Amino acid sequence: MLEISNLQVSYGNDIVLNGVDLRLSGGESLAIIGESGTGKTTLGLSIMRLTEGKVRGSIRFDEKDLLTLSDGEMQAIRWNRVAMVFQNVNNVLNPVHSILDQVAEPMIEHKLRNKDEARTKAGELLEQFGLSQKRFSAYPHQLSGGEQQRVLLAMALANEPDLLILDEPLSSLDVITRGELGDLLRTVGNHRARLVITHDLDTASRLADNLAVLYGGKIVEIGPTREILQRPRHPYTKALLRAYPNMTTVKDLQGIKGRMTRPVSGCPFHPRCTQAIDICSETIPPLTWSQGRGVACHRGGIVTLLSVANLSKAFNSLKAVDSVNLHIESGETLALVGQSGSGKTTLAKTIMGVYPQFDGTVYLEGEKVTSYGKDFYKRVQMIFQNPGESLSHRLSVLESVMEPLEIQAIGTEEQRREKAIQTIGEVELSRSDDFLHTYPHHLSGGELQRVAIARALVLDPDLLIADEPTAFLDASVGAKVLKLLLNLQEHRGLSMLYITHDIAAARKVSDRIAVMLDGRIIEEGPSNMIVTAPEQSYTQHLLGSASSLHLDNYT
């Protein structure tokens, strides 16, 4: 019914939409999500031909290209066939007319009904949207925001349009009203095509079966809402999900590094993307479809950074790690949870190539790791339980952090120094000369672990394996270190394998949790699923024994 192809909208030199392709059939619903400034509203306005920008491409509605219609023809379609509910309710309603009149007006104006019929119909609509008759004669300023929104929705539906464009329909409402109106919109709008424009994932998932993620004027990911929210494949979608406070995920909120900038050559998201490669800044990735999902990414969506297949490590007769399969995506945290002796550390060490012999395969970005050398260690780094032990007592803070660069022979002495100092700043340590020349035995546990983290990060690795990084720290210091790791993940797009016995901490920092018992992974899934609906009795046991404040002991 609606087919948008290669839509480009610009205001002066500012290209707001850049080659958008969309399709919407009757009765379908599609949500367009994205941060503010991505061009969502412009898209809606372009369909209504209400944008002031220069529009190119084509918007076909029932086989007619809306962009080539005369103003008169467009008039006939606007509000009758295609209606839009605008964002920002305050400015849209006419303050001098009662709400009943305002809802009736489009019907009268388009001569669909006579005045009385129109008013009756308007009343029905308002009632449908939960406004009682007493309120019909009220003026906009007498209504609450939620009520105004109901009026607008009623207005949009007055001429029974085939396509309903809803621009942030629920954003300004409180959660309870949002729930009510959301349900209402689903039933009322069920047989109409709906285009929901929103930055709010809750609204999108309430109102639309399909989801298109817009970034920098381009659709970066499109597909069924449920699938996208469960397993985003574009780095931006994933970042957006992480930044969104909700009751489903359990990980701490994380922002997206940087700010949206325009214009950008190549992929619009590449300056903020954590897995960008050279080509990303050169050419615009096309939207490619596979398994019902469209993703515009040169790397085919989120990359699987590291995976292990059938990894086993035995010490004599003891199988410490037993046929483990795991994967870690770019920019995500996988928590490996299990009691001590379950083989977590052995697994990490095996991945790190500490043992010359093991069974199974480790893949780094799809390529089999055949030898552990500088190339591997430049990309995969590890921090250890005991930071005091992992730092040489003879090296100062600066020397310790410079060591990896020295080993890898990166840059000149001066550049190494600079890089090391910058990284030390990044882990929130002092960059003063005094501190840089301090020796480990003068540092606190938290400082030591930060130095160890800086040392691991100075090579700009893609994956950080953190083996109980807070085990030797006080709770408050440990919390800061975990926060630091989360921030570093946000800024650097670091992937992490976080090893812990503490499932309470794991759920706060990880996207996924893998539970390990006797060398095997017995359960693996999104953190929220593992925490709320564990399948294995061992996981339940682990959850039951996890840290808690035990308030129920004192009743």
Added chain:
Amino acid sequence: MHISLKKEIERSNAGRVGLSLLLLVIAAAVLAPLLSSYDPGQQSVGSLLSPSGSHWLGTNHVGQDIWSQLLYGARTSLMVGFGVGIISLLLGILFGVSAALIGGLYDKIVMRVVDAFIVIPMVVVVILVAAYIKPDLPVLILLLAALSWQGGARVIRAQTLSLKESGHINASRMFGAGRFYVAWRHVLPDIVTILLVEFIYGVRRAVFMEAGLAFLGIGDPMLVSWGMMMRDAMSFSYLDVWQWWLVPAGVALSLTIIGLTFVSHAAEAALDPRLRGAEVA
């Protein structure tokens, strides 16, 4: 954590005495030409002269000045001692560290070779070999070094093995560091005190061996050495000359060895605080 070896040695009485003795012997060796007016090989007017103003300790059976011989003998002792000490330490580091870091078959082979050498009675082998090849000074040093690095290598290997599992070396490996880097940057600095103790031990043994060989008459007869002086003096034991010929050489040798022993004791005590005894309290 940081052991300042110099400070620790200077703090103990034995260390101070040992260092003083050692410095005394070194000074004698270095300043030999200034402290005596005769060449130790030069044959002067009369043989077996008693001490006098011109020959402080008299002359020996071929008319050489004993005082000069005593001073130049220190040179020989120290050259052999330090030469052997350094070479055997380097060999010990080479084989000990590499065996520990490389491991596997290489480690096994090196350690079996070390074992084989250790069970051979060194003194007997040295005497036999030296008697056969009549070594001059450099060859003697090499010979002694070749037979004395094994014990050090074993200790160094053990220390390196325990360090190898320590966190910072593990971490270093995980930045991609090679074995050489690890050995140079982390292992050696961490075992430097042990190396010093091993070194002094090696010096002491070499000084003793050299004197012993010379005393037995094996080795270069042209070399002025305390051992040879004692040997020569022994043949004239029925005369009074032993007082200024045999005794000074024996005392010089003893003082050198005592000095080295004291220093190594002090250094060992510095390494292991438990050996420091009452000083801790």
